[in-house]
Amino acid sequence: MYFIFDMDETLAELYTMFYFIGSLRLKDTVATNATNATNAIPSTLTKSLNKAYKKFVAAILKEEVSNPLGILRPGILKVMSKLDKQKCIIYSNSGHLQSLEFIRDLINLHVGSKLIKQCIHYYHPVRENGDKTWNEIKSIINKNDLKESDVYFFDDLIHKDLYENLTHYYKVPAYNFKASFHRIADIYREAIKDVNSEMYLTYIPLLVNRKPKSIENMIRLFKNKTNISDRSDKVPLPDAGIDMMMSAIKNVKTRKTRKKLST
Numbered sequence: 001m002y003f004i005f006d007m008d009e010t011l012a013e014l015y016t017m018f019y020f021i022g023s024l025r026l027k028d029t030v031a032t033n034a035t036n037a038t039n040a041i042p043s044t045l046t047k048s049l050n051k052a053y054k055k056f057v058a059a060i061l062k063e064e065v066s067n068p069l070g071i072l073r074p075g076i077l078k079v080m081s082k083l084d085k086q087k088c089i090i091y092s093n094s095g096h097l098q099s100l101e102f103i104r105d106l107i108n109l110h111v112g113s114k115l116i117k118q119c120i121h122y123y124h125p126v127r128e129n130g131d132k133t134w135n136e137i138k139s140i141i142n143k144n145d146l147k148e149s150d151v152y153f154f155d156d157l158i159h160k161d162l163y164e165n166l167t168h169y170y171k172v173p174a175y176n177f178k179a180s181f182h183r184i185a186d187i188y189r190e191a192i193k194d195v196n197s198e199m200y201l202t203y204i205p206l207l208v209n210r211k212p213k214s215i216e217n218m219i220r221l222f223k224n225k226t227n228i229s230d231r232s233d234k235v236p237l238p239d240a241g242i243d244m245m246m247s248a249i250k251n252v253k254t255r256k257t258r259k260k261l262s263t
């Protein structure tokens with residue numbers, strides 16, 4: 001069985017996250033729009049940013065487990081823990097691959113295995129016309145005898161071709177809680193402690209188009225560009241979308257047991 005998840009408003013709400021992820025994955029993020037510029041980024045900077053990224057992922061996960069930030073849809077980590085040994089894929093219309101990979105990294109770190117196997121973003125080579133289709137899923141999974149009933153699909157939107165073809169299409173309610181910028185900024189500051197600030201500030205304009213005077217200045221710039229009001233709204237509780245995912249998992253497990261009993 002294959003579990004395929006949309007990202008935005010289904011697995012997570014990344015509105016607050018773009019500049020944090022984009023800056024830590026600076027080279028890859030910038031490579032999408034300006035190839036020449038990325039060659040200029042020193043490998044020492046990329047290496048120390050990679051380390052900072054790992055710390056950032058671990059620290060965000062720690063919060064999501066204990067005192068949720070709400071980047072991940074509440075309840076999603078429990079769903080993932082139940083999915084062990086299924087093949088999971090993130091299939092998103094986001095153009096920022098590093099955002100998909102961030103969600104993958106959080107989930108895989110939590111479950112302690114490579115549960116999420118593939119991240120298919122908008123510019124992935126299998127993508128054809130923008131909308132998600134059964135044909136694309138067939139090329140993503142690349143298995144000759146794949147049936148329409150082998151896929152469990154979750155999305156907050158209806159993608160017509162998939163909706164008509166798939167046996168198990170779950171349209172979940174859109175999850176759109178915006179995580180607190182300042183809580184994430186605190187985690188980010190801690191994660192980049194060992195990054196050479198001068199070097200970082202030299203190359204960050206590739207992402208933000210302007211040279212900040214200090215790290216604090218850079219974080220403020222992220223905030224202005226994100227345009228988020230930092231009210232301290234409470235993270236919502238697991239909703240009907242989580243119930244749908246849990247019942248899909250149950251459905252798969254029952255089918256398996258029945259199969260075993262009948263053979």
Ligand SMILES: [Mg+2]
Nearest residue numbers: 006008009156
């Ligand atoms: Mg979506």
